[in-house]
Amino acid sequence: MNKFFASFVKEVLLLIRDRAGMISLFIMPIILVFVMTVIEDSALNATADKQISMLFSNPQNDSLGIAIKNGLEDTKAFTILESVDGKALDKQSLEHYVSAGKYPVGIYIPEGATDTLRSNARKVVMKTFAEIGLTSGETKTYDFDSVVINIFYDPAVRNSLKALVDGAIGQHSANIVGKMISEMYSEILSDFLPGEKKLNVNYPTMITVNKQYASEPDNTIIPNSTQHNVPSWTLFAMFFIVIPLASSIIQEKDGGTYMRLVTMPKTYVTTFIGKMVVYFIVCLLQVIILFSMGVYLIPLAGIPGLQLGTHFDALVIAVLASAFAAVAFGVMMGSFCTSYQQAASVGVILIIILASFGGLWMPVYLMPKNMQGLLGYSPMNWALTNFYDLFLRNAGIKDILPNVFKLFLFGTGCFIVGFGYKALKKVK
Amino acid sequence: MSENAIIEIVNLSKTYRGSDRPAVDHVSLTIRQNEIFGLLGPNGAGKTTTISILCGLFAPSAGEVYIDGLSVKSDKEKIKNIIGIVPQDIALYPSLTAYENLRFIGRMYGLKGAVLKQRIGMYVELLGLQDSLRKKINTFSGGMKRRINLVAGLLHNPRIVILDEPTVGVDVQSRNLMVQYLGELNKTGTTIIYTSHYLQEAECLCSRVAFMDNGKIIIKGSPKELISQTPGCQTLEEVFLKLTGIDLRD
Numbered sequence: 001m002n003k004f005f006a007s008f009v010k011e012v013l014l015l016i017r018d019r020a021g022m023i024s025l026f027i028m029p030i031i032l033v034f035v036m037t038v039i040e041d042s043a044l045n046a047t048a049d050k051q052i053s054m055l056f057s058n059p060q061n062d063s064l065g066i067a068i069k070n071g072l073e074d075t076k077a078f079t080i081l082e083s084v085d086g087k088a089l090d091k092q093s094l095e096h097y098v099s100a101g102k103y104p105v106g107i108y109i110p111e112g113a114t115d116t117l118r119s120n121a122r123k124v125v126m127k128t129f130a131e132i133g134l135t136s137g138e139t140k141t142y143d144f145d146s147v148v149i150n151i152f153y154d155p156a157v158r159n160s161l162k163a164l165v166d167g168a169i170g171q172h173s174a175n176i177v178g179k180m181i182s183e184m185y186s187e188i189l190s191d192f193l194p195g196e197k198k199l200n201v202n203y204p205t206m207i208t209v210n211k212q213y214a215s216e217p218d219n220t221i222i223p224n225s226t227q228h229n230v231p232s233w234t235l236f237a238m239f240f241i242v243i244p245l246a247s248s249i250i251q252e253k254d255g256g257t258y259m260r261l262v263t264m265p266k267t268y269v270t271t272f273i274g275k276m277v278v279y280f281i282v283c284l285l286q287v288i289i290l291f292s293m294g295v296y297l298i299p300l301a302g303i304p305g306l307q308l309g310t311h312f313d314a315l316v317i318a319v320l321a322s323a324f325a326a327v328a329f330g331v332m333m334g335s336f337c338t339s340y341q342q343a344a345s346v347g348v349i350l351i352i353i354l355a356s357f358g359g360l361w362m363p364v365y366l367m368p369k370n371m372q373g374l375l376g377y378s379p380m381n382w383a384l385t386n387f388y389d390l391f392l393r394n395a396g397i398k399d400i401l402p403n404v405f406k407l408f409l410f411g412t413g414c415f416i417v418g419f420g421y422k423a424l425k426k427v428k
Numbered sequence: 429m430s431e432n433a434i435i436e437i438v439n440l441s442k443t444y445r446g447s448d449r450p451a452v453d454h455v456s457l458t459i460r461q462n463e464i465f466g467l468l469g470p471n472g473a474g475k476t477t478t479i480s481i482l483c484g485l486f487a488p489s490a491g492e493v494y495i496d497g498l499s500v501k502s503d504k505e506k507i508k509n510i511i512g513i514v515p516q517d518i519a520l521y522p523s524l525t526a527y528e529n530l531r532f533i534g535r536m537y538g539l540k541g542a543v544l545k546q547r548i549g550m551y552v553e554l555l556g557l558q559d560s561l562r563k564k565i566n567t568f569s570g571g572m573k574r575r576i577n578l579v580a581g582l583l584h585n586p587r588i589v590i591l592d593e594p595t596v597g598v599d600v601q602s603r604n605l606m607v608q609y610l611g612e613l614n615k616t617g618t619t620i621i622y623t624s625h626y627l628q629e630a631e632c633l634c635s636r637v638a639f640m641d642n643g644k645i646i647i648k649g650s651p652k653e654l655i656s657q658t659p660g661c662q663t664l665e666e667v668f669l670k671l672t673g674i675d676l677r678d
Contacts, residue, residue, distance in 0.1 A: 006535035010524065017523040256517025260580070263483040264536045265508040271536070 003266075007274030014248065015278060021244035025282055026289065029237030033230055033290050034297070041225040041303050052161065054078040055097055055106035055152075057089040064117060064147070064176055065109035071172035077164060091150065098152040105157060105165055108150040116145050121180040125188055134192070149173070223363060223392055230294035230306050231387035232360040235380050237290065238283045238326040239351050242333045245279045246343035249334030276327050283323035309390040314397045318386040321407040325379050328411035332418035354378045379410045434588060434619050435459040435482065440491035441643075442477050450489070451477040453643035464610065464620040466634035466651075468627065468664075470672050474643040475623045476516065479592050482621070483513050495588065509537075512586030516593045518573045519580065522566035526557060526576050529565060530583060537584035544583075551579040554609060571602030578606060588619045595626060607633055631664040641672045 015021060054072070058065030072078050083089060084097060094106040123142040149169060153162060186199045193199060252258040261268050294306030308315060333350075337343040355361055357371075358380030364372055375381045382403040389395035437457040443450040452474045459465045467475045480486045481493060484504045493500040495507045513519075520529045527548065534544040552558050555575040565573060578594055591610075595603040607629055614620055624630050630637055631651045638648035647654060651664050658667045 002535055002538070002540055006532050010521070010528070010532045013524055013528060014521060255522075256515045256519035257521060259480075259483070259485060259515045259517070260513060260519040260533070261536070262485055263508055263511070263513045264533075265505055265538075 003270045004274055007271040008277060010271075011248075011275050011278040015244065015282070018244060021247075024240060024243060025237065025286065029233055029240075029286060029290055030293060032236070033233045033293055034301075036233055037225050037229040037294075037298055037303060038301055040229060052078050052105070053103055054080050054165075055084070055089055055094050055103050056080045056082050056109075057091065057094045057107070058082070058109040059088075059090065060111050062109055062111070062114045064114045064173070067176050068107070068109065068149075068169055068172045071175075072165075072168050075164070075168055095152050098154055101154055101156070104154045104161065106152040107165075107169070108152070110148055110150070113147045113149070116147050117177060117180055118184075120144050120147075121177065121184045124181055125184040129188065223388060224304055226294055226298050226304050226306050227388070227391050228363050230290060230298070231384055231391070232355075234287055234290040235322060235326075235358075235383050235387075236351065236355050236360055237286045238322055239329060239354065239380065241279050241282055241326055242330040242347040242351060243344050245275070245327070245330035246334035246337055246347055247340045248275060249331070250337060250340055250343055254339075276331065279327050279330060280323050283326055284319065287319050287323075307391055309394045311390065311394065311396045314395065314400055315390055317397060317404055318383070318390060318400055321386070321404040321411075322383040325383065325407040325411040325414075328414035328418070329379070332414040335418035335422045354380050357381065358384055360384060379407055382406045382410075432460050433458045434461040434496055435621070436492075436494040437478070437482075438492045438494075440478070440481065440488055440493060442474075442481060442486060442489045450643050452481070452488075454491070455640075455643070455645055456491075457638060457645060457648070459619065459621060460636075462614065462617055462619055463635045464614050464622060464633055466630040466637035467621060467623045467640060468625075468630055468637055468668065469623075469640035473640040473672075475640055476592055477643075478640070479590055479621070479623065482590060483511065484508060509584075510587045512581040512584065512589045514578050514581035514589065514591040514594050516596065518565070518577050520565050520573070520576060523564060525562050525564050526552070526568070527561045529576065530580060533580045534583045539584060547583050547585075548579075551582055552576075555579055556605060569599075571598045574598045575602060575606060578609075582613070586618070588621065589613070590621045592623050593625065594622070595624065595629065603629070627665040627668055628663070637664070639668060639671055646671055 056065075056069055056072075058069065069080055073080060081089075081103075084093070087093070089097075089106075091108045094108055097103050098106045123144060127142050151165060151169065153165075190199045252261065261271055291306060291308065295308065296305070299305035333343055333347050337346060355378075357374045358378035359367065359375055360380055364375060364381075367375075386400045386403045389399050393399070435458070437455055437459075440452055440455045441450050442452040455474070455478060467478065469475050477486065481488050481500065482495065484500055484507060487501070496510055498507050500507060521532075524532070530548045530552075531544065534540075534547060539547060548561070549558070552561055555578065557572060557575055557579070560568065560572060565576065568576065574594060574597070578591070581589060581591070589610075595606055598606070603626075610620055610622070610633060622630070622634060634651060636648065636650050637654065639646050639654075647667075649657070654667050655661055655664060658670055661667045661670060
């Protein structure tokens with residue numbers, strides 16, 4: 001235990017005094033997580049199937065406005081806001097918020113819109129009845145007042161969103177107008193019926209839209225920027241320990257300390273375990289720091305914070321498995337590489353390749369289908385999938401076990417290859 | 429093992445993978461208890477390989493090595509406790525202080541607490557490093573690094589100390605102090621095996637020397653014997669040049 005503690009302390013001191021190593025292990029990932037989450041927030045939001053915030057002003061609580069609002073809400077595509085910061089919206093404030101880019105779209109229903117529509121509907125019916133001679137008197141000329149609904153768009157809004165809003169308003173306006181005209185016909189025709197009898201027109205459903213998936217629906221849960229970037233760059237940082245870990249192993253080999261360690265009694269394995277434990281703890285610290293940042297700091301930038309799910313036990317297992325794989329990968333690289341330069345260049349390239357195959361740079365659903373087939377071969381993807389399952393699906397231990405097992409196998413394989421290669425070299 | 433021998437090398441050979449000639453070629457040698465034995469030779473002679481096999485760093489391709497009656501093949505761990513190594517490279521962590529390095533190495537040899545502190549204090553004082561104990565190794569001069577490297581090999585009071593060119597690149601004062609100290613250490617009963625390119629130093633320090641060239645022992649004996657046996661030579665360096673030639677070695 002004394003030997004293990006001594007090598008643990010030695011390794012901690014070496015790491016703390018390696019400023020470049022500390023920057024690459026802690027400062028760089030903090031910057032990466034923050035910058036990438038902020039940068040990708042709008043891009044990932046655009047592709048994510050989430051509700052769009054829409055400003056809505058209906059100052060007179062007009063029934064046309066209420067009908068349009070209900071119709072828009074039924075699409076489940078919009079979150080409708082009728083006030084901002086506790087203040088009700090009028091036409092000017094609504095236009096201001098949209099032009100400032102704070103909201104993508106705003107709708108203003110003018111005062112008296114329903115009365116105008118109702119008046120127009122009455123005129124349409126009276127004109128028709130007069131033309132066919134059902135009403136007495138000579139045919140009059142009717143003036144129709146147009147109801148103007150204002151829709152304000154942020155110039156950056158996509159055409160698909162515009163089409164969705166225009167279509168929804170057009171559809172609900174047409175429904176209301178149709179209903180008003182029908183009601184007006186019923187009301188006026190009732191005057192011609194004997195006694196107190198009233199005409200009541202019922203509208204049967206004339207068109208039924210049958211929506212169905214032509215094939216199995218894609219159940220991919222799309223992460224937001226935080227849910228993707230925080231675990232992705234945390235994993236990237238964890239695997240980045242390959243550089244300080246491998247170079248620490250190489251420096252011992254090059255500097256002669258390896259010779260001293262090997263010639264000490266029952267020492268080398270203990271010192272090596274001490275080294276691995278330190279880097280394992282580094283991985284855990286990275287997770288604690290970066291996930292805390294996702295939970296507490298990212299929301300300060302106006303971006304949704306990281307939700308860690310409710311299965312803390314599963315999260316711990318996922319983190320431990322990822323750290324084990326990362327440390328084992330570093331040990332293997334340290335065994336194969338013969339110089340710091342080699343470890344730094346080959347290590348970084350390998351991490352970048354594994355990260356890109358693993359869907360760390362770009363979420364899986366944005367990758368071409370043929371590239372997605374490669375994901376199954378990257379340990380970083382196994383680890384990232386675990387975090388997706390935990391954060392997006394609130395998965396438990398049972399759900400993440402297959403990928404935990406893969407990470408464990410990968411780590412064990414790296415250790416066997418690394419130590420085997422070292423032993424082989426020593427024998428030869 | 430021969431009587432009074434502490435190290436017995438029997439027909440030792442080592443050929444590295446990919447090499448067509450052995451680095452050590454059928455070497456047999458006996459080193460007696462409490463002697464300072466010099467293993468001398470030009471670059472590539474096989475000195476470091478022989479020392480590495482003694483330390484258990486490499487397995488021999490053929491032959492046997494016994495240290496205090498223990499085989500380097502089967503009793504490696506026991507042997508590690510009785511030998512101290514002072515490698516050719518500065519085998520210390522540059523970003524740690526001298527004290528942190530020595531504390532780590534001492535603990536690796538099972539020393540702790542007051543004993544470890546006392547040993548560190550004693551050796552750094554003997555080698556004139558007490559004022560630099562809390563300084564990082566990367567701030568040390570070449571001579572100071574060599575002296576701390578020596579202390580690191582002595583902390584556990586080994587019975588045999590193996591030094592691979594311990595004074596290379598060291599100023600005259602540091603070299604003088606180190607050589608003087610090795611003589612003192614030998615007087616306490618420690619056997620010293622020593623390689624060096626400084627033949628004058630070996631001539632003064634060693635009770636016996638062996639010249640190695642091309643992996644073989646070409647001659648062995650006390651410096652005086654070797655000088656007297658080689659006609660026309662007044663110093664060990666002249667004997668060396670006569671036996672190994674003046675051609676440059678890589």
